[in-house]
Amino acid sequence: MSATGIGAAVRRKEDQRFITGSGNYTSDITRPGEVRAYFVRSPHAHATIKKVNTKAAEKMPGVVAVLTGADLANDKIGGLICGWAITSKDGTPMKMGAHPAVAADKVRCVGDAVAVVLAETLRQARDAAEAVEVDYGVLPSVVDPAKAAAKGAPQIHDVAPNNMIYDWHLGDKAATDAAFASAKHVTKLDIINNRLVPNAMEPRAAIAEYDQGNDALTLWNTSQNPHVARLVISAFVGMAPEHKLRVIAPDVGGGFGSKIFIYPEEVVALWAARRVKRPVKWVSDRSEAFLTDAHGRDHVTKAELALDANHKITGLRVHTIANIGAYMSTFSSSVPTYLYATLLSGQYAIPAIYAEVDAVYTNTAPVDAYRGAGRPEATFVVERLVEVAARELGVDPAELRRKNFVKSFPHQTPVIMAYDAGDYDASLTKAMNMIDYKNFGQRKAASEKNGKLRGIGFSTYIEACGIAPSQAVGSLGAGVGLWESAEVRVNPTGSVEILTGSHSHGQGHETTFAQLVSDRLGVPIETVSIVHGDTDKVQFGMGTYGSRSGAVGMSAIVKALDKIEAKAKKVAGYMMEASGDDIEFKDGKFTVKGTDKSVGWGDVTLNAYIAHKFTGGQLEPGLKEGAFYDPTNFTFPAGCHIAEVEIDPETGKTTIANWVAVDDFGNIINPMIVEGQVHGGIAQGVGQALLEGAHYNSDGQLVTGSFMDYAMPRAADLPSFKVDTTLTPCPSNPLGIKGCGEAGAIASPAALINAITNAVGHENVPMPATPSTVWKAAQGGMKKAAE
Amino acid sequence: MALEMSGEYDLPQKREIVWRALNDPAMLEKCIPGCETLDKLSDTEFQATVKLSIGPVSARFKGKVKLEDIDAPNGYKIVGEGEGGVAGFAKAQASVALADEGEGCKLTYKAEAATGGKIAQLGQRLISGSAKKTADRFFENFVEALKEYK
Numbered sequence: 001m002s003a004t005g006i007g008a009a010v011r012r013k014e015d016q017r018f019i020t021g022s023g024n025y026t027s028d029i030t031r032p033g034e035v036r037a038y039f040v041r042s043p044h045a046h047a048t049i050k051k052v053n054t055k056a057a058e059k060m061p062g063v064v065a066v067l068t069g070a071d072l073a074n075d076k077i078g079g080l081i082c083g084w085a086i087t088s089k090d091g092t093p094m095k096m097g098a099h100p101a102v103a104a105d106k107v108r109c110v111g112d113a114v115a116v117v118l119a120e121t122l123r124q125a126r127d128a129a130e131a132v133e134v135d136y137g138v139l140p141s142v143v144d145p146a147k148a149a150a151k152g153a154p155q156i157h158d159v160a161p162n163n164m165i166y167d168w169h170l171g172d173k174a175a176t177d178a179a180f181a182s183a184k185h186v187t188k189l190d191i192i193n194n195r196l197v198p199n200a201m202e203p204r205a206a207i208a209e210y211d212q213g214n215d216a217l218t219l220w221n222t223s224q225n226p227h228v229a230r231l232v233i234s235a236f237v238g239m240a241p242e243h244k245l246r247v248i249a250p251d252v253g254g255g256f257g258s259k260i261f262i263y264p265e266e267v268v269a270l271w272a273a274r275r276v277k278r279p280v281k282w283v284s285d286r287s288e289a290f291l292t293d294a295h296g297r298d299h300v301t302k303a304e305l306a307l308d309a310n311h312k313i314t315g316l317r318v319h320t321i322a323n324i325g326a327y328m329s330t331f332s333s334s335v336p337t338y339l340y341a342t343l344l345s346g347q348y349a350i351p352a353i354y355a356e357v358d359a360v361y362t363n364t365a366p367v368d369a370y371r372g373a374g375r376p377e378a379t380f381v382v383e384r385l386v387e388v389a390a391r392e393l394g395v396d397p398a399e400l401r402r403k404n405f406v407k408s409f410p411h412q413t414p415v416i417m418a419y420d421a422g423d424y425d426a427s428l429t430k431a432m433n434m435i436d437y438k439n440f441g442q443r444k445a446a447s448e449k450n451g452k453l454r455g456i457g458f459s460t461y462i463e464a465c466g467i468a469p470s471q472a473v474g475s476l477g478a479g480v481g482l483w484e485s486a487e488v489r490v491n492p493t494g495s496v497e498i499l500t501g502s503h504s505h506g507q508g509h510e511t512t513f514a515q516l517v518s519d520r521l522g523v524p525i526e527t528v529s530i531v532h533g534d535t536d537k538v539q540f541g542m543g544t545y546g547s548r549s550g551a552v553g554m555s556a557i558v559k560a561l562d563k564i565e566a567k568a569k570k571v572a573g574y575m576m577e578a579s580g581d582d583i584e585f586k587d588g589k590f591t592v593k594g595t596d597k598s599v600g601w602g603d604v605t606l607n608a609y610i611a612h613k614f615t616g617g618q619l620e621p622g623l624k625e626g627a628f629y630d631p632t633n634f635t636f637p638a639g640c641h642i643a644e645v646e647i648d649p650e651t652g653k654t655t656i657a658n659w660v661a662v663d664d665f666g667n668i669i670n671p672m673i674v675e676g677q678v679h680g681g682i683a684q685g686v687g688q689a690l691l692e693g694a695h696y697n698s699d700g701q702l703v704t705g706s707f708m709d710y711a712m713p714r715a716a717d718l719p720s721f722k723v724d725t726t727l728t729p730c731p732s733n734p735l736g737i738k739g740c741g742e743a744g745a746i747a748s749p750a751a752l753i754n755a756i757t758n759a760v761g762h763e764n765v766p767m768p769a770t771p772s773t774v775w776k777a778a779q780g781g782m783k784k785a786a787e
Numbered sequence: 788m789a790l791e792m793s794g795e796y797d798l799p800q801k802r803e804i805v806w807r808a809l810n811d812p813a814m815l816e817k818c819i820p821g822c823e824t825l826d827k828l829s830d831t832e833f834q835a836t837v838k839l840s841i842g843p844v845s846a847r848f849k850g851k852v853k854l855e856d857i858d859a860p861n862g863y864k865i866v867g868e869g870e871g872g873v874a875g876f877a878k879a880q881a882s883v884a885l886a887d888e889g890e891g892c893k894l895t896y897k898a899e900a901a902t903g904g905k906i907a908q909l910g911q912r913l914i915s916g917s918a919k920k921t922a923d924r925f926f927e928n929f930v931e932a933l934k935e936y937k
Binding site: 040041042043044045110126129130131132133134287290291697699701702703704705706708709 | 870872873875876901902903904905907908909911912
């Protein structure tokens, strides 16, 4: 392993830029003549729009235009769409309501845009927004997914009677029912997976510019996948043909899924820029982000686990109501279905699984993928069930897991996935040793002496990453293929530019992708640059989400590098008057096999472009190759997290005493970056389990709409994590990578709630387990123990 | 509605005079906290502009004040609803009852309030305090103004 190659803990190249304030974020960009956009948003959760009066606002100082939903409709700008078609049990397609970028007839959640003001300055736009008069006819609203489909609930979209988008199922109902009928023990749980606000550090932003001469539009935005944004805005919104629309996502300060989606504001910026023929800039403030960024999770689930007399799991039955919000966001339909129910087998060999998912509209912000997307929800269901089953059966939770682990690979689950490689026993054993599981009893006794409750909880999670084989996802309803593309440009002087369809918004691609190139071509990492996030530069791309950039994005780079090496060998062959087949390439040197004749990397790259040594036109000049990589399977990162907590029963305060994470991510490019991803993921999972919860009141008002009321995890809430790995290389991609970006957020909530419920002796601890919730549970647990 | 409040006040005037004051737009304008204008549309309906601040959000609400369930001189319901533009909206209603008590009379009220939009989003923890304070201030102002009222 070289100092900058695969496996080296290279410091992040991009951090120099970020920590010195030299990053280039969308809101840092200023275009000549730009106007600022400010949205007038609905304060009502559900209302008809009777009238929008913009006259007074139009006369305010600095105002360039005030545009409404009616203007948008007049200009025939299409609505936003959900790109994954889900079919209900009865074979009918999902019922997708229209989603105009600016509401014209009806608002369906607080924060729905009803008008946009364009003015010379932001302050002027904001002042004029005050003068826009909207006459609403307020309607009753529904925010609770469990009540959305009830008789008499307010009807949100006409196309979706009873607010039901789809009632979907997966698995074998008859086999599962049979497993339950013959079960020796059944464990049942009611679970609410709490709604979360993503809260990326950089709020969303968009600048749109219209080039009148070429009739072309450019959009700078905070996107995780600029090519997909271009495709959707072109093909579905109908803004401009693809070749007349350039989308640039420069430095982006965190996404966690929330910046995958195509949002109304960027559509409006493009439309408005063309209308007023000036660049239009919109930057979300934090209050808007709370209301309008797609939220995460929000499931209401009934789950049951069947076990036989030998404590083998024989069946799993799940019914989930998934809150989709007021509109179907870009990938919202896939999250509670193919990213959720397909992972319900966990790390276990379960012969029969049946899952039913009802997706419903409510008068809340749209819900879509958030770090983990469906897999945290699945892991929480499975890992809570298994832990509670062990408690009910009076067996060690680690042993119950071990007994039911998948032990041979490949393993076909009853819910689509075919696990390719793993060693679940290895990660469990390592984690138990690291946390000193066998002496937990002593630590518990010591806590009790101090009047504290101590608990320990496991989460042996699995996820499906490397999203995804195009044919497979196509057969499941995806509207796009999920390959990745790369181009390798070698310059005459030997430096290398990698153009990738992946997009880095905190993942460190500029470092890890360069490590791959340095390792492969034997060139210094400083001579490699990574270009991403611009549809005019990068040939194509599907973007970054679902822990796919390593497994899919880097695999595309490997394919292009294969072609570069083959071509470079031919160039070296001409230079040394040998056949390309006789050239060996190692450590940046090309050698004629069995001789001491060699040429260096820089000589070859120069000769590729001066082309003086090529004869007869058999070899094209240049050294630039592109590739598309389509994965053959999902990847299956898995591992074991163990949380140990100490609870003060007097105050309900939970202190995380110990946290061990042992993950199998396959081969690792940069262990330091991987560890950082694990830390961040656990922090978000701890946030979900202990602190975070988006709450709408019965009028549909978001009452956790700022950091005063929505608690994010802070350093003091988190312990010093003990992180380690085990390794089974992924057999389905050339680098053996599985992906690591979401694991922490997927594994951690179950581990933490298992630990808390273990400590308090009471299973009813809903997330977020705030001190008041834990206090109540602790009192209940003590009462139960006394009886 | 989201929020409920109640209270009672001993007033230094006879019930008939208090009742007249409660129906006097000039008195209402003087006593509604932050009230900048109150224009009579009819005997029971007024157009009002009220400046309110809750936590970090301060806005001028334009809306209507209506008197309902009038039972002279025993009480009525006063209903207000205003749009604060970007700040959102506020709604409140208070049932007011008067009863003779010694030389003066006793006023009791039960009020409900709800907010939406930015005030609800940002001011959640402050709304209950602010609403109670606003209601109290109205009646405090009213008691004070009554001393001079004829």
